[in-house]
Amino acid sequence: MKEPVYKRILLKLSGEALAGKQGTGINTAVIKQIAVDVAEAYKAGVQMGIVIGGGNIYRGVAASAEGMDRASADYMGMLATCINALALQDALEKEGVPTRVQTAIEMAEIAEPYIRRKAIRHLEKERIVIFGAGTGNPFFTTDTAASLRAMEIGAQVIMKATKVDGIYDKDPNKHSDAVKFEKISYIDVLNRGLQVMDSTAISMCMDNKLPIITFDLTQPGNILKAVQGENIGTLVH
Ligand code: UDP
Numbered sequence: 214m215k216e217p218v219y220k221r222i223l224l225k226l227s228g229e230a231l232a233g234k235q236g237t238g239i240n241t242a243v244i245k246q247i248a249v250d251v252a253e254a255y256k257a258g259v260q261m262g263i264v265i266g267g268g269n270i271y272r273g274v275a276a277s278a279e280g281m282d283r284a285s286a287d288y289m290g291m292l293a294t295c296i297n298a299l300a301l302q303d304a305l306e307k308e309g310v311p312t313r314v315q316t317a318i319e320m321a322e323i324a325e326p327y328i329r330r331k332a333i334r335h336l337e338k339e340r341i342v343i344f345g346a347g348t349g350n351p352f353f354t355t356d357t358a359a360s361l362r363a364m365e366i367g368a369q370v371i372m373k374a375t376k377v378d379g380i381y382d383k384d385p386n387k388h389s390d391a392v393k394f395e396k397i398s399y400i401d402v403l404n405r406g407l408q409v410m411d412s413t414a415i416s417m418c419m420d421n422k423l424p425i426i427t428f429d430l431t432q433p434g435n436i437l438k439a440v441q442g443e444n445i446g447t448l449v450h
Contacts, residue, residue, distance in 0.1 A: 214257060218442035221260040221336060223363035224251070225356065225373045225410075228269035228297055230430055237269050239300050246433060248304035251341070254436040255310050260336040262366050263343045264359040265301055267293030273351065287351030291318060294355060298345035299323065311340045317349030317358070329365050336366060356410035360417040371423060372439055373410060374430035379447035380409055396448045409449060418449070425449040 230247065233240035255261055273287035298314045305312050313335050314324040324345060325331065332342045347358040356373075363371045377385060378393070380402070385391040399419035402409050409415065409427055418425055428439050428446030438445050 215441045217254070217257050217259045217440040219259060219369045219440050221366065221368050222262075222440060223359055223366065223368040223371050224261055224263045224436070225359035225371060226263060226265050226301070226430070227355075227375070228266035228293065230269075230374060230376075231265075231297055231300065232269040239269065239297070244300055244304045245307075247430070248301070248308045248310075250430075250433060250436045251305060252308035252310050253434065254440045255341060257437060257440060259440045260339070261341050262332065262336065262362055262368065263301065263341060264347075264355055264362055265294055265297045265343060265345065266355040267291070267297055267347075269293075270296060284351040287353075288318075291346040291349070291351075294347055295320065295324070295345040298343045301343055305341060305343075312343055313340050314343045314345055317344070317346040332362075333366055342366075354411050354414065356414035357417065360410070360414045360421075360423065363423055364417070364421050368423070371418065371425045372436065373425055373427045374436070375427055376429065376431055377427075378429040378432075378445065380407055380427055380449070382407075394447050395444065396450060399449060402449055409447075415449070 231239045231244050233243035267290050270293035271290050273290040276286035277283035302312045302314050315327040316324045317327045319326045335342045344362050347355045380394050381391040383391045399415055402415055426446055426448055428435050
């Protein structure tokens with residue numbers, strides 16, 4: 214098997230990735246396929262932290278647009294990410310991958326609290342660490358949590374798994390002449406308002422020179438290809 218080019222990565226999965234076509238909740242077949250793909254990359258010898266979103270269950274911004282207090286709604290969103298974290302842990306362990314869940318909001322009965330040094334120790338012991346509850350703060354997103362955790366654990370890259378095979382100059386679902394970028398700079402992403410990650414997350418990566426690779430998660434085997442350095446998506450650098 215081809216050697217991975219990265220030793221330690223941070224994988225960002227959106228909550229919606231777990232929902233499949235139904236759009237909400239957790240689809241058992243879909244989460245199993247994700248676990249198979251993650252396990253394949255893990256077995257190639259990559260240390261992996263995973264930040265999981267919660268949009269398949271609850272989104273703070275959407276609830277606050279309907280009148281709910283934003284901070285309360287965001288705390289509910291963070292709890293949603295913890296539900297996904299536990300589902301992903303279960304699916305990964307069924308594939309024979311040892312995991313730990315660490316949450317940014319303490320819930321000691323079901324997961325460890327986030328402790329940076331402990332997370333790194335788990336990675337060194339070949340356990341995947343799933344980070345739940347985002348940053349632990351309202352008004353942030355799990356994309357920003359991904360940037361933060363990536364830097365904290367010393368990841369070489371953020372792998373942002375999406376439903377499209379990279380970043381285009383316009384929506385490829387609406388425009389047949391949309392052009393895909395092989396590489397793009399952080400500042401271009403920000404100036405063009407491209408929907409890769411939110412601007413807080415992109416700025417953090419830019420300030421700390423942390424590359425982001427976006428790729429299509431719906432193609433089985435893509436996580437392994439990405440860690441092996443295959444050019445399957447778009448590099449933001
Ligand atoms: N959230 C938050 N702080 C964080 C991360 C997440 O308040 O640091 C809340 C926010 O309400 C968000 C929800 O959790 O809408 C789910 O996360 P996100 O929308 O980022 O999930 P994804 O879009 O990746 O599924």
